[in-house]
Amino acid sequence: MNPSVLVVEDDVALCDLLSWNLSAEGYDVRSTGDGEEALVMVREQAPDAIILDWMIEQVPGIEVCRQLRKDKETARIPIVMLTARGEEEDRIRGLKTGADDYVTKPFSPRELMARIEALLRRSRPVLAGDNLLFGDIELDPTSHRVRRDGESLHLGPTEFKMLRYFMERPNRVLSRQQILDGVWGMDSDIDERTVDVHIRRLRKAINRAGDPDPIRTVRAAGYSMDAN
Amino acid sequence: MNPSVLVVEDDVALCDLLSWNLSAEGYDVRSTGDGEEALVMVREQAPDAIILDWMIEQVPGIEVCRQLRKDKETARIPIVMLTARGEEEDRIRGLKTGADDYVTKPFSPRELMARIEALLRRSRPVLAGDNLLFGDIELDPTSHRVRRDGESLHLGPTEFKMLRYFMERPNRVLSRQQILDGVWGMDSDIDERTVDVHIRRLRKAINRAGDPDPIRTVRAAGYSMDAN
DNA sequence: CCTGTGATGACAGTTCAGTGACAGTTTGAT
């Protein structure tokens, strides 16, 4: 699930350039040159970020921005304003209206990409690698939450730490001793077999009927989290 | 309780200019010209945003940025990089390192103010006017008033501060120590379990029969305010 | 068919958060 960006720009050449660059970076891109249509498109399917030209048809960019900010559903979508108007006044007005960034033409596409990325990093931690992802399993260390396929799961403290330990080291076989050291701490004198038990508890917690088991048992070696 | 900004800038004149401007806008400002000291100051008391010069003594700005991003406690503080280096490469590097914005000298103080404001607006939780919003709970810091689903609730002083602390940091697990530091102040020698009691009082105050409890207990970690 | 290793269910002990009570303190009204 790639982050999606809506490009609102009526200069067709520039619009294509941006779309192409964004696609190359792995974003899902939609675009329009019309302010009115932009609002409809956002309402239809909210993008993760918007690049918005100041001077567009129908509705001026700054008005689009205002509209988006007014509606609770769309108020938090990051917006980069794009414009030829380099005057300080305009920039400040854009930012005060709710734009998150303001880039003046001519601009470097790569810098714009970096700015979009920075914005997404902030507004969608899930996409920015703040969260650990493994297949359909998602672990958010900040909120101490684990989801599979979007559904929230309940894990005890030890299972949580264990899952995190695995997800930070995917596709590697981890010995019971390594797991003990990593999860319980170097100086624990816990029986190695105890790891087995917690593996079972972890499996029970994350596997719903039908789901493949992401934890592979490696006989005489340990366990590994991998795509089977 | 004004938002606080840390200015890291070794050009004293510029540093003063920024500090003055920020103070005039109502920010609490601290400043230093030294990268090493900046890190200490942040750890001591985390500011709401940081203005960071690229070229400073001891530790280069970009390194300070990296350090801050590495530590979970400080990873989410908005950073504006400030620099004389206008090259595209530098800008991109700054943004990729974790800076949220990148402003090139010479710059307009007012624009910088607007950018800071935009960043804070984003890093803050949902606002409705000046009120904090979380689901159907609404907290007005100025009038010290809390509503749920429109209905006014009564909270004691401590519960109010606690709720605010949570609503300013939604979707994060907060340890009892963090809560003590944030609500009671850094230098209180209050028993951690006291937090439990106030959590209970807060819950009792905000939850009417049928409402979902917005405060989630995270065993062995703390509490978190989030959906579900 | 053995053997060794992992899986499983049960269990007792431990930890941890929720709860009601309470005494001391603060606050605000009179």
Add this chain to the structure above:
DNA sequence: ATCAAACTGTCACTGAACTGTCATCACAGG
């Protein structure tokens, strides 16, 4: 100044969740 109501921090207790271990079962590999 006085008093009642509201608020605060602590405690003891309880029940639920969690943990580590063990005995036993299942099974893959030789």
